[in-house]
Amino acid sequence: MKNSLNIYKVDLKNIATNWAAMILIGGLAILPSLYAWFNIAAMWDPYSNTGNLPIGIVNEDKGATVRDQEINAGKEIVDSLKDNKNMQWYFTDRKDAMDKVEYGDYFAIVIIPEDFSEKLGTVISDKPEKAQMEYFVNEKLNAVSPKITEKGASVIADEVSSKFISTVNGIIFDLFNNLGIEIEGNLPDIEKFEDYIFTLEENLPEINKMLNESLGDANSAGEILNKAQGALPQAKEYTNTGLTTINQTLDYMNEAENRLNSIAPKVKKDVAKVQSIADQINELLEKAKDSKIDIGEGKRVQENLEKQLDDAITTLSTVEKALQQLQETNAQLPPAIDGESGEEQETEQLSQDQINQAISQTADLRNSLEQLRTDVNQMDQFLNNTEAASKVVDQIHQAAANTNVKLDEFVKEYQNNIEPTILEEVGKAKETLTGAKGILVEIQSTLPEVEKVLTNTQKNLQEGKGMLEYASGEFPYVNDKIKQLAEKIRDVQKDTDINEIIQLLRNDPSAERSFFEEPVLLNQNALFPIENYGTGMTPFYTVLAGWVGALLLISLLAVDVHHDGIYTGRQVYFGRFFTFWTIGIVQTIVVTLGDLFLIGVNAKHPVWMVIFALLVSSVFILIVYSLVSVFGNVGKAMAIVLLVLQISGSGGTYPVQLLPKFFQAINPYLPFTYAVDLMREAVGGIVWGRALRDIGVLIFCGVLAIIFGAFLKEPINKKTTKFLEKSKESGLVH
Known part of the structure; x- marks a missing residue:
């Protein structure tokens, strides 16, 4: 360790005494900070300047008429955007907008079509159509601008939707309010309807019974009508026959009356003649009785x-024959008409008996006169005998007297009974037959109407029967539906009070409109609030600056010393590492203090931010230094590859969950992952569980780097010496 420290002291002395080295090292200390500061400043609050993004707006909406009210949603959008500063809006026509968005003067354009308001108005139709806006974006101008302009277009659509929903719901709740008032006014009728349904449900069995009975009655009525229609031809025949018979009978009656009227004078005349003859005979016999009759006179x-x-x-x-003709005529008269009283029938029988009696009396008179004629014929036998002749005359006289009496009785009977009775009965019969004829004529004229009525009645009955059959067939369905409706009404009454529904419908329409314009308010609660986008990106760019600083050090400073065998590889490794580490500490202090005081990053824990950054920088120096110390120039390439992988796979800019599967797989094994996360804890707020985990992983990575460099440097350097020397011969590699 002593030799390693000697190497470190020599390095510090050389830096302090060599102004060129001092400038170079100073530059290495500051350069990584510039990388972090410029990126953080550039991303400090990019969305605050979206008002400078040029967006074209084309309004082609022609408006529409909805319920006699003019609407123009496109004009309203344009008016609202003129006061909107989120983006730089340009209002133009379609051709100009398309030209400028293609050329790049506009990042995007929004076109409101001519049927925009018309389609919005279809909300009240059976088939509403969604209104559409056209959005064109030039994505080649910038990678981020399409997302920002898309957000602007979405804001327009959301604003239109919000206002539209607010307006429609305002109208709906106005209707609801009016409906609530109307329902409240009709509440008695509603309750009455409920009672009606319950009553109907209760009477369903009786209704079913009545339907079945009515259907049975309809079948019976149909049979009766069929019989009546079947009897019509017979009734027509009977009527026609009856009229024919009555007409014939009237003819007989007229004939009889005419015959009676023609016979009566003759009978009277003949009877008078017979009486006259009888009187003459009596007178002659009186003379013959009073005088002496000689043979000549007697003869x-x-x-x-x-x-x-x-x-x-x-x-x-002649009289007898006339009475017989009258008897024949009377016998040809029809029998008593149904409905005549017994007295009338007895009178008819009496008139016939009187005619028969008159004929009998006439025959008796004729027989008496014939007998008298026989007696007179025998007078000549007694003319010579006066006494005998006198007796004969007396006998004839007596017979003539008797005959005369009979004639008187016959004349009285004929004049007082026979002729009046017959004429009276003939008149009555004619009157009855005339009345019957009138009735039959009326019946005959009524029969077509009766037939028509029967036909119509049968047709209507068939229709009624069909309706009854339909009603009977549908009754099970109606029965079930009424019971279901009644059950639903009971459920509604059990679960809901209609007065509560009325109260709900009668809410304030303006308040309901405001509610549906923005039904959900998002109350944002930031657990670890980050002031702006630049502050949020500070952990990533600060960590990135630490790795870049390490790369700059290994690019400009040598990892080996010229020791001519005095130092071992391990001593060189640690000795030169202390130099790299010292410069790395300076880099870290510069970049973190610059973040805090120069850029103005508002870190939650600024002290811990500096401390965590020193740990991260130390680990990164160890990793990069170890790679280059062991592998030389190859190690530099490996450090650069690691940088590239870590920028993409650490989740420093995008959540790792949004990255491709490869980067998600390597993310847990990258030092950047834990370094960025640890710096975020200091900036946003420390959760020590996560912080200690990150610290532990980083220390583990540093220990691995020390072990790797301390134990593998010397043996690997020996094997790569020839490779390094050969590469230096090219004059391109130092």
Whole structure:
């Protein structure tokens, strides 16, 4: 160790006595600090100057009309950006903007299309469309600027979205408020509807029963209508037949009435004639009785009587024939019409009996006159016998008298009963038949309407039956849905008070609008606050300066001494290391104090920052010095390779989780990883668990470097001497 210290003392003396060496060493002490200071200052607060980034804005929005209200979101964006200082906004047209972004005058441009407001307005339609903005960025100008300008474009989109959401939600909550007022006003109707649903649910079995019964009634009604329609042709036939029969009967009645009217005068005349003949006979017989009748006179009386009796018999035969014709006509009349009273039927029977009686009486009269005619015919047998003739005359006279009485009775019966009764009944029958004819005519005229009504009724019944069948078929579904609705209403009533819903809907619309404009406020709580980006990057660049300082030392200073065998390799290793380490300590003090006082880094633990930096610098000097001391120029290359790997893989600029898999794999084995982390503890706030871990790993790396250099320098130098000498012969390597 004594020899090593001697080497160290000689080095210090040489530096102190050689002004050139002193200047060189002074430069080596300061140069690494400049590397750190310039980078930290440049990155101190880069985002504070984004207002200098030129961004082009092109507004092509034509606006739109939504619910009779004009909107122009593009104009509102432009107006808001004119007061925005985050970036340097240039408002221009599409052609100029595209030319300048391609040339590099603008880092990026944002184009608001002509349908921007129109698509925003589709929010109230069935198929809303998202509004879009076009963003063009020239990424070749700078690696970081695209991210910054992208953030600016995102801010524009977020601002538009925020205002749009605020406006839409304001309208929605205005509607909600009005809806709450309306629901509150309709609360009685809502409660009534709930009661209606519950009542309907309760009456569902009865409704189902009524549907089934109605469907059954519809089937029965359908059968009845089918029968009625089937009976219509028969009813038409019966009506037509009835009218034909009534018309025929009326013809018979008119014929009978006409015949009766034509017979009546003749009967009266013939009966009067018979009476006259009977009177003449009686008168003749009276004369014959009172006077003496001789044969000549008797013969004349006999002939006269025979002639008169023949006329009377002929006349009575005519009357009898006329009554028989009347009997035939009356017999051809239709039977009693349904609905006639028993008295009317008895009257009809009586008129027929009277006609029969009149015919019988006429026959009796005719038979009496024929008998009288026979008696008169026998008078000539008794003319010679006065006494006998007188008896015959008396007998004839008595027969004539009886006949005359019968004639009187017949005439009275005919005039008082037969003729009036028949005429009256014929009139009644005609009146009844005329009424029946009118009814049948009315029925006949009504039958088409009845048929039409039956057809329509059957059609409507079929439709009604179809609806009933549909309703019956759908009843299980309706039944389930009503029960589900009733159950949901009960659940809502159990879980939610409608008055609470009304109260919720009737919140202040302006307050709700403000809430949805920014529904979440992010309260940032920095556990280890870092003032700015430069302060955050100080640990990395300070550590980097320590490694760069070590590289500068090995580039300008020799790691070996000219000892002509006086010192061993190990003594040279430690002796020259103390010189390197001393200069490294000076470098570290310069860079850390410059960070704190020259640049103005606000470290949480400035003293520990200096101490940790001294530890880091010592370890880095050991590693780099050991590599060059053992391997010579090859060791310098190895130190540079380690620098490159550690800049990328230590996580000093980006989180290691964002690095490729290779750098994630080597990260735990790099001294930079623990050196940067230890410096961050001093700058942001120490968590001693992490700090002690980092200190332990760095000390372990330093110990490995000492062991590696102290024990391998001499044997490896012997093997690489020829390689070094050969390389120096080139005149390019010292």
